Amino acid sequence: MKFFLYLGFFFLSFVALAQNPKIKGLEAQLKTATTPEEQIELYIKLSKEYRNISFEQSLGYAKKAKELAKQNGDSTALSSAFNSIGVAYDLYGNYSKATSYYYKSLRISEAIGDSTGMSTNYNNIANIFDIRNDIPKSIEYYNKSLEIARAIKDTASVARAIINLGSSYQLLGQSDKALFYLKEGSRLYTLVKNEQGIVMSANNLGFIHSERGEWKTAITQHNRALELATNSNNYLDVAYSLSGLAVANFTGKQYDKALQYALENLRILKELNSKDEIQIAAMILNDIYLEKGDYRKAHEYLTLHSQYKDSVHNAAIDLKITELQLTYRNEKAEQENQLLKVERRLKNQQLERNTIIQVCILALLLIACMAAFVFFRSRQHLHGINQLLMHNSVILSQQKAELTDQAKLLNDQKEELEKLNTVKDRLFSVIAHDLKGPLVSLKGLLHIAATGSVPEDKFKMLLAKLETSQQNALWLLDNLLVWAKTQMRGIAFRPKNVTAHTLAQETLHLLQPQAQQKSITLHNNIDEADVVTADPETTKIVFRNLISNAIKFSYTGGAISLNSVRIPGYLELSVTDEGVGIQHDVIDKLFVARNYSSSGTANEKGSGLGLALCKEFIEQNGGFISVESKFRNGSTFKFTLPLAADAVDQPTKTQPVLESELY
Structure with a gap:
């Protein structure tokens, strides 16, 4: 009878558990994983757990790990994913695809210096050479895997490579050497307590003992492996243990027991869909039935063996094609490297020629520079004289510019002094004319009051006139001082958000006593919600002058109203009276200081400065002032102030502003 050696060496690195809670635990972790790194790691673990349960599930998780590793740019994870895909195809019997993915994983491991990955990939590729029966090549790759594992002191990987070398030597017929390697590998696996490694070692030792005729020792090894594999629910290892027991009992001519183990082995392998191992199990059953004299059954299993052998043979052909393709790619890459070397050598030669040309050009330039130096040396003296003349010319130009600036400064100072002198003359003129009058009137009223000859009823009237005269004098003086400060740039504007109302x-409130003397009613209709951006003090001066003028030119018993309306970006404020009005030819003179002044309906005096101040303050606050009036039919003074930023966004009651109304 022909013995079949267990060739599943590359499974030593993996654990395939069926009906294991570990799979459910990993799938539960996958649902809560948040980072790509965690997801990739869980995909690879699940692929390993499903290898001996479901080829599709194992391959599916490995491909998910590959796609996510590519998206995340994780080379180490991508290498592991390629290796997992290769193992899935290897288990399924698609050796060409398995080899392709092993080599992809190996290239990445070499590029990033991943020694563990390189050791694993060399081991897996060696397994493929074993399947092709290219034992010398498999031994070469197992030794590479062993060398790397020893360098990084990975005991489990060292044991794996030693076990696989022992199996390769067994295939070469060197059973003593094989037995030595397998025992050493079993010792190392026991040392690191690698249970699956111990199972694989025991099965391989059992196969060697069966081949040597030591079938009872073989049964002991396989029973030990079967017990451990059953406890760990590793169906593939259980199948290999049953296969070993079938071979050992066949060797000992225990055909009934051999048949029992062989049939159970075939059943499990069919569930796992392991094509390579099914054709071996079928051949074992064929041999058993031949010995038992059941030729019909023997033929049935020989036919099954042939079917799966053809499938494996086709896979071997695919594997050879893949190897040839890889060889072609490597040779092509080598040719490209040679071409690159030639191109690099040609580029170096070209650089050398360019360097020689550059040296020659530099020498010619040096000669030309020397000639130029001699030529320009002869003209250096003349150039120096020219530079001196140019320097003197620049100095004269600078002096001229300085004199011009000084002249301009003197002229500006002269204009400023003339302006200040004009302000002074105007100030004294107002003091002499407008302020003197109210003070003289005040003095006369005080004199009459001091004589005590005024009846009591007329004394009250006299006091009222006295208070009005005194208030007018104060306001006149206040306007005068404010106007003087504006002329001399002495008013500081500090705009802020204020309520016009x-x-x-x-x-x-301030002007209420003055209005009461003429029985004038004051109405504040300005919207309390309207907020403007303006200087409060100058704005109050504008209100005071406009309302004071309205009182001054209103008839006794009249009314004055203050109103507001929103226009785009502004609040338009107005002061309306029912007084004497303004003649049309006077309107253009109103807003110029000292151009126009008249007495009120009660003979109140003015300085002619109030409206000029209003115009200047409104414009400095960013607004405009205008007037509408009909002679003997009242007047309306309008001015605008910018709405505050928050108020601009609110709905506005628009009212057109005629360009002719703005000054």
């Missing part, structure tokens, strides 16, 4: 109300 509040400013107007403060001014109305």
